[in-house]
Amino acid sequence: MKILTTMITSLTLILSLLVSVNVIATHFTFTAIPDENESQLRTRFEKVALYLEKELGVKVKYLPVKSYSAAVTAFRNNQVQLAWFGGLSGVQARILVPGSQAIAQGYEDQFFKSYFIAHHSTGLTINENFPDINDKTFTFGSKGSTSGRLMPQYFIEQHLAKKPQQAFKRVGFSGDHSRTIAQVQAGAYQVGAVNYKVWQSALSAGKIDTNKVSVIWETPTYPDYQWTIHANVDAEFGKGFANKVQAALLNMNTPELLSSFPRSSFINAENKDFEPILTVAKKIGLID
Amino acid sequence: MALLQNTVYPLGYWQKVTLSIWFIAVVIIPFADIEIVNFDPLLELSLMAQGLIHADFFATEYLFQAIIQTLNFAIIGVSLGLLIGAPLALIYQHPLVSGCCAFLRAIHEIFWALLFLQVFGLSPITGILAIAIPFAGTFARVFHDIINQSSDSPLESIDSRADIISRYTYGKIAQVLPQLITYTRYRFECALRSSAVLGFIGMPTLGYYLETAFKQGNYSEGAALLIIFIALIGTIRYWCPPKLLGIYLVVACITLVEIPTLDSSLLVRFISQDIIPPALVNTLSFADVQWSLLYTWFSDIITLQAIPGAISTLTLALLALAASHFVTLNAHAIASKHLWPGPLVYLGQFILLIGRSVPEYILAFIFLILLGPSMLPAILALAIHNGSVIAYLTVQQSNAIAPPLMQISTLNKFNYHIMPSIYPNMMALLFYRFEIIVRETAVFGILGIMTLGFYIDSNFSEIRYSNALILIMCTALLNVAIDHISMRLLNSHKQSLTT
Incomplete structure (x- = not known):
């Protein structure tokens, strides 16, 4: 009988769990995988989240992910609206979410x-x-x-x-x-x-x-990491939101924040900057 | 002549099985990639050793949360698995049910999680379902086996007017309840390991930080996390008596990380786009289908990925099976109270604890530095892990056997009296673990050893979900076939015993 009671309790609990999922408010969420030093990732990027929160005036959350493909999936599912992608993952993400834009890259990423x-x-x-x-x-x-x-x-x-x-x-x-x-x-x-x-x-x-x-x-140089923003942020967070995010990123100049990526500064970027990456990915058969 | 023939003793059933395992292993060794490439492993090894000595318990951020989430995923996953699996055990004799269950448990937790990740995103639901679904399949099978072993005699003493549920509950299940609870507790330990391993692909459990620490060479952090994890598993019986499981379940549900909003359109997209072969994506009717494209796509996956992947999966698994057998025998011996005095037995059991608690991924990782990249690190990791698990389960049984009152040496008593009585069970466990070994090869795919898991992982990282799904299906079918064969091997023996 005890097993039966346990089962019934767990069933109700799990059902109530599934029902209560819709109450969580939407935040502006971003993710980032730095190319080195992943220790204390959340602690470091929550500082970036605080900075963005101050600049953008909305709640900003950092979502830690383990791999580029997980970052792409989260971006595609609109679980994150902004992501610090590698060259390839950025191209993959922008193909999957038409209308999404590369808005900034690291200074070093122009000639990686x-x-x-x-x-x-x-x-x-x-x-x-x-x-x-x-x-x-x-x-x-x-x-x-x-x-x-x-x-x-x-x-x-x-x-x-x-x-x-x-x-x-x-x-x-x-x-x-x-x-x-x-x-x-x-x-x-x-x-x-x-x-x-x-x-x-x-x-x-x-x-x-x-x-x-x-x-x-x-190797010869190529473009690499960049910030990519989701297609429908303007609809979700108000007109001109993507531009505000871009400005906030370009103005980020605290060494403490920049060292998390680690980049010396962020500069302007657009989708076409990464066309060489797309061409190369197609050439070696990573993208159809 | 007749006299001579009588003195030739035929091999016993288990001796034949044992010899077959080793014979197969010896035959495939020349074809397996087990080259040792090692020049300067010492630098990295000394860094690892230093990390272990200077284990840093404060290096990991949100450590307490990670521990809690590891427990939460395991507790809720096991409960849900029990909830689905236990009723299925009652109808498991139906081939369709047993086939489906074999299929569910044939797919590794990591692959379930990678699939659910597309639908639920990085959400606890992904992690919980990834544990619950394969566990349900396992519970159904093992509970069915346990209930089948119970005797029918209590049924006769129950009033014939009693309803079928009461008859079944009190007549059959009541007598095997202790075994069911013991097994559930063992599965809870497995769930803790699975929960940690899910961290490797992004669930917020201990594995998340463990993988990062090892990957980036922060060995003092990695060592601390390993110690915490081993301690957690080694002390389960103190902090998780079955009575408290209900309370833990409630606590787990309350303290679970927040669940992001579910979006049903993701499921629709996954089914209607992601898993559709590329040749079919833009077709509207049956007539539009370009069969030749579909055929090339499918045959490419099978010939370039599925078949090579399956061959190295099987090679790895068969070699690991033989090596596990070797480790089992030795590990069982070092923790047996029939061979050693008390304190040494505790030491032996501690070694078994470490052997079965350290995730295979970490073991393979260390061996990779030591022996270079081949199948060898994976074989050793699988053998140590599975050998320790089997030894742990059999040593509980063998330590319960009363030592024979014979005037022979300890070693002889062990070999003559203890080993024969536990060997059949040991081999049964080994066969059961074979299915698990094949599943576990998946993890090494992610580490770069070219098993089916390697190709599945590649397809996920290239965002080719339809390819990944085909390969996951191949993996599952391979496992179902292996399960079927090992069940028949064991059953044929049981039948030959009864007839």
């Missing part, structure tokens, strides 16, 4: 680049030309990353005229730039591709032994 790094045992050293990495083992970062996957794969296919699976002895996805560095440094993979900013900060933090792993090539 990736480093190819190699374990010392490969004998590869820094060179202006694309390195001979045929038949090596190679690791990308996360599957949806622009600097850790999309652009490196594009340059590999351009120079080696082969898909990575054919060009390399083994292809991995480490999941994160710091993982890529750690795995190449440990020799688990011979070569890897990494976001140049993550490499630089790991280097200055003393996490890299340059006798073991070093940069062997740097």
Whole structure:
């Protein structure tokens, strides 16, 4: 009988739970995945939320997400109306939500680049030309990353005229730039591709032994991270709201807030700035 | 000649099964990718060790919330799973019901969550359903097995005028209630692990911070989270007596993170657009369908992703099965009170606790640094985890056996008396875990080992839900087939015993 009572109680509770979901008020919600240092993410970005709240005059909430694809899903479902996307995830999101706009990018994101790094045992050293990495083992970062996957794969296919699976002895996805560095440094993979900013900060933090792993090539530059705003914010939060958000982002100049991304400042951006990313994504078959 | 033949002892059933497991493993090893690539693992390993020594319990923000949400998802998930699964147990003999249940539990929690994420967004509903649905399938099956083992004799003493529900409740269920409760408690432990693992894809549980910490090399934070998680699982029986479960459920519902507004249009969009094959998206009638496009799409998924994925999933699972068998035997031995004096038994049980509590993902992560990227880290992680779970369950049973009063050495007593009596159960658990091993290979896909889970994860990150769904279906069918085979193996033995 006890089990039966428990069951009935739980049923009622769960039903009441499902009924009571509609009472939560709408906030202006944003999400952001920085390209490095995800510790204390909520604490840091709640400060950004406070700043936006002050500038915009509406309640602003930060929603932590785990991956670019989760950020795209949340944006598409209108669970977040503003997102700090990587180059690729921004393009994906704007295709899924027609009318959404890239409104700002980091100063550094106009000319972003990736480093190819190699374990010392490969004998590869820094060179202006694309390195001979045929038949090596190679690791990308996360599957949806622009600097850790999309652009490196594009340059590999351009120079080696082969898909990575054919060009390399083994292809991995480490999941994160710091993982890529750690795995190449440990020799688990011979070569890897990494976001140049993550490499630089790991280097200055003393996490890299340059006798073991070093940069062997740097890619040409490409546009990367940007703020993208949802198509119907003006309808939801009032006319001109998207412009207000853009102004608030461009005026964000407190080093403490900017260091969460980490960018030196935000500058103007529009959808067409990211067309190279779309072209590349189509070329390597990540977008149909 | 006849005399000679009599002295040849035929192999026992379980010996044959054991040898088959190892034979299969040895045959597939040459085809498996188990290369060891390791140059300088020491730097990263020493960082990990330092992290463990300097475990930082204050590095994680909102730690208390994360613990509470891990518990909440587990409690509500198990309750809901029980609510759906327990009634299904009563009609489980129907092939349609057992087939559906096998299908539900064949899909890993992570994939359920990735699917629900599209419909409910980052909401507790996603996490709770991702636990409740596969758990319902498992409860239905195991409760059915347990109830089936109960005897029919109490039924005879019940007044024949009693209604069917009373007859069933008091005649059948009452006698196995303790087993049902014990099993439910064990599943609660599993739910805690699942709840934590759901953090890897964004649920606000301990796994959320655990994955970030390990991924970004913040080992002192990661170690602290692991310690908290192991302590939570190791002390379940102290803080969660079955009596309090009802109260915990109420508390869990109250303290759950807020649920964002449900949007039914998302469900409509998911069913009518997202999961529709690209060739069918813009077709209005049957006549518009470009069958050749649909065919190329489908055959590409099957030949380029499903089949290679299934082959490495099976290779990984079969090798992990043999390795789990090895770990089980050893882990059972180190925690057996028949072999060791009291304090050492506690140490052994502590090792089992760690082995079964540390998520496979983290184990594989550490082995990846140590051994390089191949299937080996995943095999070891699966073997340690599943071996420890089986050893934990069998050691409870073997420690309850009275030691024989024979004048033989401890080791002989153990091998001659204890092992034979628990071995069939150990193997039954191993077969049952095989289904789970196949499911768990999914997690390694996310870590980059090319199982079916890898391709599913890729399709989710490329926003190709229709492809992902096809692959999830393939995974589920593979699991249903494996479940069917292992059930038949076990049943054929039971029948050969009774006849």
